[in-house]
Amino acid sequence: MTKAMVIIGAGECGGRAALALRDLGFEGPVTLVGDEPHLPYERPPLSKEAMAGEAPAIKAITSDEILAERSIRHIHSVQAVAIDRAAHVVRLSDGSALPYDKLLLATGSLPRKLPMPGLGARCVYLRTFNDAKAIRAHLRAGNRVAIVGGGFIGLELAASARKLSATVTVIEAQPRILMRGVPAEIAETIHKQHEAEGVTILAGQGIAAITDDGAEVRITLAGGLEVVADLAIIGIGAMPVTGLAAEAGLTIDNGIAVDAELRTGDPDIFAAGDCCSFPLAVYGGRRVRLEAWRNAQEQGALAARNMLGAGETHAAVPWFWSDQYGLTLQIAGLSDEGHSVVRRDLEDGAFILFHLAGDGRLVAASGIGPGNAVARDIRLAEMLIAKRAKPAPEALGSQTVKLKSLLAA
Amino acid sequence: MTGLTGAEQSNFPEEQMSDWVEACEAADIDEEDVMRFDHGGRTFAIYRSPDDEYFATDGLCSHEKVHLADGLVMDDIIECPKHNGRFNYKTGAARGAPVCVNLRTYPVKVDAGKVLIQIG
Numbered sequence: 001m002t003k004a005m006v007i008i009g010a011g012e013c014g015g016r017a018a019l020a021l022r023d024l025g026f027e028g029p030v031t032l033v034g035d036e037p038h039l040p041y042e043r044p045p046l047s048k049e050a051m052a053g054e055a056p057a058i059k060a061i062t063s064d065e066i067l068a069e070r071s072i073r074h075i076h077s078v079q080a081v082a083i084d085r086a087a088h089v090v091r092l093s094d095g096s097a098l099p100y101d102k103l104l105l106a107t108g109s110l111p112r113k114l115p116m117p118g119l120g121a122r123c124v125y126l127r128t129f130n131d132a133k134a135i136r137a138h139l140r141a142g143n144r145v146a147i148v149g150g151g152f153i154g155l156e157l158a159a160s161a162r163k164l165s166a167t168v169t170v171i172e173a174q175p176r177i178l179m180r181g182v183p184a185e186i187a188e189t190i191h192k193q194h195e196a197e198g199v200t201i202l203a204g205q206g207i208a209a210i211t212d213d214g215a216e217v218r219i220t221l222a223g224g225l226e227v228v229a230d231l232a233i234i235g236i237g238a239m240p241v242t243g244l245a246a247e248a249g250l251t252i253d254n255g256i257a258v259d260a261e262l263r264t265g266d267p268d269i270f271a272a273g274d275c276c277s278f279p280l281a282v283y284g285g286r287r288v289r290l291e292a293w294r295n296a297q298e299q300g301a302l303a304a305r306n307m308l309g310a311g312e313t314h315a316a317v318p319w320f321w322s323d324q325y326g327l328t329l330q331i332a333g334l335s336d337e338g339h340s341v342v343r344r345d346l347e348d349g350a351f352i353l354f355h356l357a358g359d360g361r362l363v364a365a366s367g368i369g370p371g372n373a374v375a376r377d378i379r380l381a382e383m384l385i386a387k388r389a390k391p392a393p394e395a396l397g398s399q400t401v402k403l404k405s406l407l408a409a
Numbered sequence: 410m411t412g413l414t415g416a417e418q419s420n421f422p423e424e425q426m427s428d429w430v431e432a433c434e435a436a437d438i439d440e441e442d443v444m445r446f447d448h449g450g451r452t453f454a455i456y457r458s459p460d461d462e463y464f465a466t467d468g469l470c471s472h473e474k475v476h477l478a479d480g481l482v483m484d485d486i487i488e489c490p491k492h493n494g495r496f497n498y499k500t501g502a503a504r505g506a507p508v509c510v511n512l513r514t515y516p517v518k519v520d521a522g523k524v525l526i527q528i529g
């Protein structure tokens with residue numbers, strides 16, 4: 001009997017997994033269920049390029065033609081509401097039921113809500129294409145935008161809003177922007193760039209109160225300062241979407257908990273992408289949850305292989321990028337694994353920080369610079385991290401030593 | 410070194426011959442590396458493989474029009490610097506997410522220490 005594959009969540013991860021099942025030669029039924037009205041699309045442009053034009057354009061990762069040609073059934077605008085594990089059936093919000101042999105949960109994450117009263121129609125979050133369209137309509141000269149949270153999405157939006165000549169204030173409760181996962185030296189480079197572009201950054205400022213009368217948002221900071229804006233965009237992190245899995249009795253541990261093969265406690269149910277936490281082999285099985293695009297792609301493809309019985313374990317090194325103005329930041333690995341840092345300066349003010357563990361192993365590399373100045377070295381660093389290499393700090397720090405030569409060693 | 414011998418070159422029809430443009434010195438590109446070449450409002454990427462052959466493709470990634478010459482060459486693969494999309498630079502074939510559209514490739518030859526590409 002041919003098996004039926006069902007994927008819940010038609011985002012980057014679910015979309016890639018569906019295509020991967022066909023790439024791998026699977027010929028049975030593949031159904032992709034998503035609650036958004038769109039084809040699977042790329043989210044990273046939503047805070048960046050998509051804001052540049054008059055109206056954001058969606059960047060789909062596939063097309064209706066390709067899905068039809070590959071016999072992938074895409075059910076859109078419908079939510080999966082329950083999993084009956086005993087019967088191997090997923091129940092959908094339109095009342096229908098989908099039988100599965102293997103199920104992939106690729107439900108992603110949603111913006112963390114600001115737990116305060118007073119938020120109204122002019123306080124918004126960015127996750128979906130529809131959110132992006134709504135935000136874009138407010139970005140223009142003369143409009144005041146308050147960004148709550150100095151994380152990646154907030155800062156990318158700040159850059160996009162400045163390019164459209166809006167007035168931008170970023171409010172961050174932590175002592176500096178990008179506290180999570182980004183070394184201070186790199187955060188400082190980004191901070192300076194924003195200030196040079198005319199953004200006001202208020203760091204170390206908690207919010208005491210917000211009022212939103214539908215025309216204007218007033219944000220009162222703990223120190224007494226008041227920020228008045230036409231739009232407040234809240235970007236204070238993301239939460240994995242785990243409700244469906246939790247109700248089905250699957251283990252939740254900062255995300256849907258899966259093993260190195262992306263399998264939950266139920267051998268027929270997998271989870272991948274932003275929604276799952278998994279053991280990261282490169283750091284001795286430390287359990288992490290990543291909110292990163294390449295991870296969603298890689299895990300979607302890996303889940304597809306394992307749904308077909310490959311039994312492969314996740315081995316990739318985390319990788320992330322962010323674009324703000326002409327600057328690109330790239331990070332390979334998790335810098336909090338490091339105990340010491342070696343800096344390598346590149347051309348045009350670009351630089352890379354190599355993070356070394358106590359035993360000298362390279363565990364992460366963070367770089368920033370104009371355009372793609374750091375890309376090659378970050379990619380080579382990623383390979384060194386995967387090899388668990390212990391490159392000499394002097395070699396890492398020296399511009400004249402090619403990283404590629406360290407890889408061969 | 411690859412490249413066509415004198416005898417083979419003479420077989421090229423005249424109009425095709427004129428399509429060959431000099432891109433750089435052969436020694437300008439390291440082995441297993443890539444260089445950008447702009448010509449006539451277009452941009453190309455020229456590769457030198459680990460076994461010392463030269464190749465050329467369109468210069469921009471088919472995902473978001475980023476210069477591939479800032480990327481990393483490993484064996485016969487060029488990795489885009491922006492999101493790590495991969496292409497076989499010998500054939501132009503896209504090698505998986507996020508890239509799905511192949512790159513166009515161009516004939517290359519080395520003549521008297523110069524790399525020439527036929528950009529028809």
Ligand SMILES: Cc1cc2nc3c(=O)[nH]c(=O)nc-3n(C[C@H](O)[C@H](O)[C@H](O)COP(=O)(O)OP(=O)(O)OC[C@H]3O[C@@H](n4cnc5c(N)ncnc54)[C@H](O)[C@@H]3O)c2cc1C
Pocket residue numbers: 008009010011012013014033034035036042043044045046047078079080081106107108109126127128153241244272273274275290291292293294296319320321322323
């Ligand atoms: C504005 C923005 C900018 C970003 N920029 C970058 C960047 O520069 N670099 C980077 O590495 N990463 C970036 N990311 C993160 C990246 O986009 C995510 O890591 C990636 O989208 C995760 O893919 P996913 O498929 O796991 O989840 P998602 O893309 O969130 O997809 C999950 C889908 O499942 C749907 N769903 C959930 N529950 C159900 C249900 N019960 N039934 C049906 N459907 C359901 C959701 O509606 C959603 O469509 C950015 C994200 C955003 C929002």
Ligand code: FES
Pocket residue numbers: 470471472473474475489490491492493494495507508
């Ligand atoms: S621009 Fe090349 S992979 Fe995205």
